[in-house]
Amino acid sequence: MTDWFSISGAEVLDTPALVVxxxxxxxxxxxxxxxxxxxxxxxxxxxxxxxxxxxxxxxxAGIHKFKCATIAEAEMLALCRAPDVLLAYQPVGPKADRxxxxxxxxxxxxxxxxxxxxxxxxxxxxxxxxxxLTISVFLDLNVGMNRSGIAPAAALALYQQCAAxxxxxxxxxxxxxxxxxxxxLAERTARCHAAFAPVEELVAQLHTSGFQPVVVAGGTPTFPxxxxxxxxxxxxxxxxxxxxxxxxxxxxxxxxxxxLVLTRVVSLPTPTTLCVDLGHKSIASESxxxxxxxxxxxxxxxxxxxxxxxxxxxxxxxxxxxxxxxxYGLPHHICPTVALYNQAATVENEQLxxxxxxxxxxRTLTV
Numbered sequence: 121m122t123d124w125f126s127i128s129g130a131e132v133l134d135t136p137a138l139v140v141x142x143x144x145x146x147x148x149x150x151x152x153x154x155x156x157x158x159x160x161x162x163x164x165x166x167x168x169x170x171x172x173x174x175x176x177x178x179x180x181a182g183i184h185k186f187k188c189a190t191i192a193e194a195e196m197l198a199l200c201r202a203p204d205v206l207l208a209y210q211p212v213g214p215k216a217d218r219x220x221x222x223x224x225x226x227x228x229x230x231x232x233x234x235x236x237x238x239x240x241x242x243x244x245x246x247x248x249x250x251x252x253l254t255i256s257v258f259l260d261l262n263v264g265m266n267r268s269g270i271a272p273a274a275a276l277a278l279y280q281q282c283a284a285x286x287x288x289x290x291x292x293x294x295x296x297x298x299x300x301x302x303x304x305l306a307e308r309t310a311r312c313h314a315a316f317a318p319v320e321e322l323v324a325q326l327h328t329s330g331f332q333p334v335v336v337a338g339g340t341p342t343f344p345x346x347x348x349x350x351x352x353x354x355x356x357x358x359x360x361x362x363x364x365x366x367x368x369x370x371x372x373x374x375x376x377x378x379x380l381v382l383t384r385v386v387s388l389p390t391p392t393t394l395c396v397d398l399g400h401k402s403i404a405s406e407s408x409x410x411x412x413x414x415x416x417x418x419x420x421x422x423x424x425x426x427x428x429x430x431x432x433x434x435x436x437x438x439x440x441x442x443x444x445x446x447x448y449g450l451p452h453h454i455c456p457t458v459a460l461y462n463q464a465a466t467v468e469n470e471q472l473x474x475x476x477x478x479x480x481x482x483r484t485l486t487v
Contacts, residue, residue, distance in 0.1 A: 125380060125416055125448045128470045135446070136402035137382040138461040140361070140476055143468060144378035145174060148360050149181040151375055156347045156354065163187050163206065163336055165357030166197065168455045169379075170480035171464070174360060175200045187336070187355045188480075191218045195487050196480040198226035206336065207233040208294060208355075210240055210260060210268065220247045222487045223255060232256035232291050236270045241282045248287035255287065258294040258336060261322070263315040265299045272318035276325050283331065292334030293326075295319045296355075301341045305372045312338070312345040341370055363454035364414050365407075379464065381413065381449040381457065383431070385441055392434060394421075394441050398449060399429035404456040413449040421447070 163185040185204040188194050197205045211219040223231050235241040235257045248255040262269030283290045302308040338346040340356040361379040383398040409423050425432035451457040463475045
């Protein structure tokens with residue numbers, strides 16, 4: 121019996137190569153939709169795959185709301201005719217002009233974006249007025265991530281201010297809690313509830329003030345907690361391809377690795393080491409050296425050196441590796457790894473079947 125990741129004829133692939141297993145992508149999508157009471161509460165983030173093919177599979181699974189981080193990702197979604205797209209970013213400067221152009225160019229898609237201050241909201245309002253548009257916005261809340269957003273306790277007045285701008289539609293609030301990633305589900309859930317409590321207080325105040333805000337919350341680590349809430353839209357992203365980092369940390373979520381990097385041994389520099397063509401430019405390298413990649417067909421290999429085009433591995437004495445050998449690498453962090461590739465080879469039933477373009481790795485498509 122062959123391993124699930126094996127590729128017949130893999131020798132034809134130049135390396136390093138990104139490979140995707142669509143059957144596993146479909147499994148992960150089915151697992152996601154089965155994990156929530158209403159598929160309409162799912163708004164997955166596309167930053168992980170950046171691919172029209174993965175987007176179309178997501179829509180085939182009954183998911184029609186999306187979240188993204190760049191104008192290019194938003195346009196990729198619009199080209200797939202996604203009905204509802206939230207740009208989870210506050211557009212500032214030229215990005216605000218691009219966002220308005222995006223709204224104009226793709227009227228079949230309902231776009232929204234984030235704001236966390238009145239000045240940005242007013243700029244969008246002026247651009248919308250000049251274009252004869254009404255732009256939907258979500259108020260970005262800082263629930264502990266401390267990178268953007270306004271504290272929920274201070275958000276009511278800003279929400280009311282922005283709601284008074286006639287060319288803006290206040291759609292709701294956005295609360296990303298990416299700082300919560302404890303391995304213990306119980307501890308993670310408790311921290312998630314504590315971080316979300318001020319959001320619930322704000323939402324109650326907004327209801328009292330006559331608003332009906334949509335609430336978008338969380339990512340993959342806190343998905344189980346938010347999925348159990350009533351009415352909250354959930355935004356997992358990594359689930360679709362999974363990786364060793366999340367697989368080790370969040371064992372309660374039964375998603376499958378669906379994307380790997382294929383690499384070759386290119387040199388045997390010493391009797392106990394080998395070098396492969398998996399440099400910084402082909403695997404996410406923000407983590408410690410021992411938390412970048414695991415080789416499924418050679419888990420004993422230990423990274424000891426990494427540079428732009430090379431990864432040096434300790435294999436130990438009397439190893440049998442030869443120049444040209446193929447290694448199947450499971451990334452520790454799949455999202456930035458995918459962004460290093462223009463395309464992914466697809467594998468079904470051990471056979472190479474085609475390619476998926478990583479279209480939105482570019483910062484600009486046409487807008």
